[in-house]
Amino acid sequence: MIRKNRLLIYLIKFLIFIGFFWNNSAFAAEVKNVEKEKAKSSSVIARSHKPPREASNAPFSAQETVGETRFDFDNLTGLMENHKTPLAAMAPDWLNLAVEHRTRYDAYDNGFTRAIPGFNDQIHQRTRFLMEIKNIIDPLKFTLELTDIRAPLANFGQGQSPVFANHFDFTQLHLDYLFKNFLGTGYNATFEVGRFLLETGEARLLGGHRWGTFTPTFDGIRLVVGNDQEKWGLQVFGTRPVNRQPTHMDWNTPETYFSGLQITNRDLPWANVDYYFLQLNEGNRLRKRNLSTTGFRLFAKPMAGQMDYEIESMYQFGDTQDTKVFAHRHHGEIGYSFDTSMPLRLVYLFDFSSGSQDPNKNFDILYAKRRVEYGPTGMFGPFFPSNLLSPVGFRATFIPRPDVRLMMSHRAYWLANKHGAYVGSGLQDPTGQAGTFLGNMLDISVGWAPQWSYLKRISFDIGYSHIFKGDYFDKVAQSPGMADTNYGYTMATIKF
Secondary structure: OHHHHHHHHHHHHHHHHHHHHOOOOOOHHHHHHHHHHHHOOOOOHHHHHOOOOOOOOOOOOOOOOHHHOOOOOOOHHHHHHOOOOHHHHHOOOOEEEEEEEEEEEEEEEOOOOOOOOOOEEEEEEEEEEEEEEOOOOOOEEEEEEEEEEEEEEOOOOHHHOOOOOEEEEEEEEEEEEEEOOHHHOOOOEEEEEEEEOOOOOOOOOEOOOOOOOOOOOEEEEEEEEEOOOOOEEEEEEEEEEEEOOOOOOOEEOOOOEEEEEEEEEOOOOOOEEEEEEEEEEOOOOOOOEEEEEEEEEEEOOOOEOEEEEEEEEEEEEEEEOOEEEEEEEEEEEEEEEEOOOOOEEEEEEEEEEOOOOOHHHOOOOOEOOOHHHHOOOOOOOOOOOOOEEEEEEEEEEEEEEOOEEEEEEEEEEEOOOOOOEEOOOOEEOOOOOOOOEEEEEEEEEEEEOOOOHHHHHEEEEEEEEEEEEOOHHHHOOOOOOOOOEEEEEEEEEEEO
């Protein structure tokens, strides 16, 4: 009971903190201009090698998309390159520096997994040091990122798990060759060699720094031509995934290769197109996945006062542990951004990921992000886009003032195949008698990013999620129980 009350005390303190700093300011007149500038660009390929210029400590936008939200989007590089961090502002022109630290406390009760049926809490800490050296030997640029991820308060062995901890290691260490007018095409290009992050599309298969505790990294080569703000963009890479070790130096996974390409076209504002192909070949890993994943994304960028949409379909084939696989995943959304002084955006969401009684035949999410569409991740993460159906979902984003962002979403979830596993929970009913209805989840969050004095280097988040469990939990074997799950977190991020 004492541990559960601790979460309530944290939430109350944080709400009092927000109320204390809630004052009148001159931000309101800037909202519409910020929204219009934000709507002019998104970030698909650009995020993977050079974040857009608006990726600074600017006021929030209600027109964010999944891969670009404040939960997932890594804006530290943009802040640094635009000299928006104190260290970068003091550095010479050939050197960029930045440091970021994030601490989050989260807890939940009445678990949703077989392994943790009751209460769980954790303190998660992530510290990043980022450095770029450029303009000394043109056209070369050197990038170094050191990351320290720890869970000083963790249960069930999570503090020593590679999912939750990675003590002081290299996230990025690569040399870039920058091309101007690549092969006479008129597009700039970057050729990278070393260790780097990867991101494609809206990060539903491949994404870098995220809200949760796991950041996949890769050793290899990459060529990026143009970006998604131009008519054409191209990304091609060949890598080895890095095997994360909590207390030892990370190194790439032997006999495992991950490669792919992405092409973007922005000819039509109402029909932007992404196409991608990803290939994963695992040699000595337990699952031994040899999967080809191809897909496309068709969308219109959110604009104030207009409807927008997004459709993404992914198809996967190959084999896992010598078992033939064909799986698919589909995402759809329809949104509207109100052209008001206090920006409001409403989105309807649909998701389907195929499943099977054999876990090896489920859709494999590879290195995807999940925060916005499936709730908070990290130690929580109740839903994976694998053997899952969510035909009814809504998300609302409201910006009452430019430094405050409110988000609320509600979604209902079913198993796509009643004989298959509820992925990530350790629960499965091969007979199918437990049914498919997993329940509903309400997700609420408040973000505050002060824009004055020293506080503009700090952002604060508080969130609450509630899982209204479905009858699946009443029927499946080894169920953690029917009591609804309550989850909450408080988080602070500071950038130097």
